[in-house]
Amino acid sequence: MEKLALYGGPKTKITPFGSGKRYGQEELDQLREALEQNTLFYAHGKKTARFLNKFKKMYGSPCAVAASSGTAAIHTALAALDVGPGDEVITSAVTDMGSVIGILFQNAVPVFADIDPHTYNMTAESIEERITPQTKVIEVVHLAGNPADMNAVLEVSQKHGIPVVEDCAQSYLSLYRGKLAGTFGEFGCFSLNDFKHISAGDAGMLITNDEHLAWKAQMFTDKGYDRTKQAHNPPFLAANYRMNELEAAVAIAQLDRLPWIVSRRREYGNRLTEGISGLPGITPHKITPGGESSFWFYMLRVDEKKLGAARDLFADAVGAEGIPCTKGYIARPLYLSELFQKKTIYPNFNWPEDFPQYAHSVTYPQGLCPAAENVLKTAVTFRLNEFFTEQDIEDMIRAIRKVVTGLFPKNR
Numbered sequence: 001m002e003k004l005a006l007y008g009g010p011k012t013k014i015t016p017f018g019s020g021k022r023y024g025q026e027e028l029d030q031l032r033e034a035l036e037q038n039t040l041f042y043a044h045g046k047k048t049a050r051f052l053n054k055f056k057k058m059y060g061s062p063c064a065v066a067a068s069s070g071t072a073a074i075h076t077a078l079a080a081l082d083v084g085p086g087d088e089v090i091t092s093a094v095t096d097m098g099s100v101i102g103i104l105f106q107n108a109v110p111v112f113a114d115i116d117p118h119t120y121n122m123t124a125e126s127i128e129e130r131i132t133p134q135t136k137v138i139e140v141v142h143l144a145g146n147p148a149d150m151n152a153v154l155e156v157s158q159k160h161g162i163p164v165v166e167d168c169a170q171s172y173l174s175l176y177r178g179k180l181a182g183t184f185g186e187f188g189c190f191s192l193n194d195f196k197h198i199s200a201g202d203a204g205m206l207i208t209n210d211e212h213l214a215w216k217a218q219m220f221t222d223k224g225y226d227r228t229k230q231a232h233n234p235p236f237l238a239a240n241y242r243m244n245e246l247e248a249a250v251a252i253a254q255l256d257r258l259p260w261i262v263s264r265r266r267e268y269g270n271r272l273t274e275g276i277s278g279l280p281g282i283t284p285h286k287i288t289p290g291g292e293s294s295f296w297f298y299m300l301r302v303d304e305k306k307l308g309a310a311r312d313l314f315a316d317a318v319g320a321e322g323i324p325c326t327k328g329y330i331a332r333p334l335y336l337s338e339l340f341q342k343k344t345i346y347p348n349f350n351w352p353e354d355f356p357q358y359a360h361s362v363t364y365p366q367g368l369c370p371a372a373e374n375v376l377k378t379a380v381t382f383r384l385n386e387f388f389t390e391q392d393i394e395d396m397i398r399a400i401r402k403v404v405t406g407l408f409p410k411n412r
């Protein structure tokens, strides 16, 4: 048995990971055309409209609305669904803050659902437990490219008559029972920040089947302007969440790359699962039954008892083999962050207790979502990249296997 790199043995990964250029001539051509329009305003140029049309076609969705970020897209979806002061929005305890910002800006209350211990998506059971008469929206997060169990979520949504917003920031072209994540709920929301499958630097978008909701969303992203009319008479408070023509130009070219990006990641993620399955103390990233992930990241879990070693030691040992990985994902479930614990969300305001609209007293104690807390203490995250080579994935598998067997001899 080879000595672990952590203890001075040879590293598993001796060649650099595959890398590549995300942006090329196609993006440059689009940008040039955008600049030659002599306007970068979405309602005067053609790029934003073209991007939305392409996206609609790809998703088979009748309506799409551009936004300035994924956070903006989610905020817009909630606003279009009339989320307002005192309403509750159920979302995941394990997600990016961008899932929650829009809820708070609408003066609504985030209610955190617990997650499945191995798919890491919020469960329908936990969602249902948290429904109250104040629940206005169920905001499902498809984490890491893995679609949530939408049949179960929709059953809860239909039973209680509560609309669903899907946060697909990490889940382009993810499939659930053959249908694209983002097409199940009232809105699907996407991000084009620089870390996502596709990037325009920053930007976002929403899809919906409902023309009226699309109109409201459009108004909300553009200060309440209806650009088809002359007079400006905003019907409700709205933000400026506009996409500009430069972002749209890059996004058009990026969309053409998306199927390839997802197919590479899907192949690599599934191969990784195959390669590390059956190892004692390691549970691969479980894909929701009936789902196909687009693997924005790959998160396995360590059973410290079965492995006979701590998660941190395992991650250090894999890192020493030349395979970068992170302990956990976000540092803690969102409700345990300072914002909620120290009630610093709004200045000089004891939120939500001092909120007259708010019918319940919501608390965010440790233990609120036990699975979420446990997952973040025992998971290890690997970034996947479409530019990786098959050799890179085989090296990742070899490193993990080597660490499991080498670091913890009783597992051999």
Ligand SMILES: Cc1ncc(COP(=O)(O)O)c(C=O)c1O
Binding pocket: 069, 070, 071, 072, 095, 096, 097, 098, 099, 141, 167, 169, 170, 191, 192, 193, 202, 203, 204
């Ligand atoms: C799950 C999730 N939701 C929302 C967002 C927000 O997207 P953006 O950064 O474009 O505002 C992100 C981005 O990291 C995300 O990962």
